[in-house]
Amino acid sequence: NIQDRTYKLSKGVESLSKEEHGLFFDAVQRLGLPNEVKQAAVALYLDFKGRPAGEYNANKHNLNVFLIASVSLAAKAMGDLRTDQEFERKMLVRSEKLVDAEDRILRSFAVQNSAVRSAEFVMQLTRRQIQSMADAFEERELISSDEEERLVQLSHDYLDAALENGLNVQMGYRGRAAGVMLKAVRDLGLSILRIDIARAAGVD
DSSP states (O other): OHHHHHHHHHHHHTTSOHHHHHHHHHHHHHHTOOHHHHHHHHHHHHHHHTSHHHHHHHHTTOOHHHHHHHHHHHHHHTTOOOOHHHHHHHHTOOHHHHHHHHHHHHHHHHHSOOSSOHHHHHHHHHHHHHHHHHHHHHHTTSSOHHHHHHHHHHHHHHHHHHHHTTOOTTSOHHHHHHHHHHHHHHHHTOOOOHHHHHHHHTOO
């Protein structure tokens, strides 16, 4: 229920420093995120912070961008379809810093036991990225709504096939989304350029 979720969120936030607390609530307020996403973001950040990679970056006083990246990852994994550019603009972070921090967090989950199921989490992020990219192409009138539906379905089919062959969790979800979508675009004969796919995925 709502009281339980609020309690869990408040207990997680209590583990944040005053500076982290301020950054966290500033980011989620800019994005207008629900409690479920806030709770997931705190859990992601605290999990990463307790790992060797998190401890290393804490010693370098470099954890702020990972807190923001945790908010971004949690929102995307739970279905937020805003573009990467919208996330970057609202959270006041440069694209390359956000991409790098997200990838480092995901790689840290794959290295050792984690509260996060890394393969499942990466699949959620990849599916969401595919949908967000296709939505952007349809909005730009590069494809029709029917073509968007076929593009998303075929991209998901290729993603499922990749999972059956063994998902490499070290590969970034943006690059994986771009790869399967490029293949789907070619097979469907759509007029979307490789550079448009790379830019939409944030890997240009």
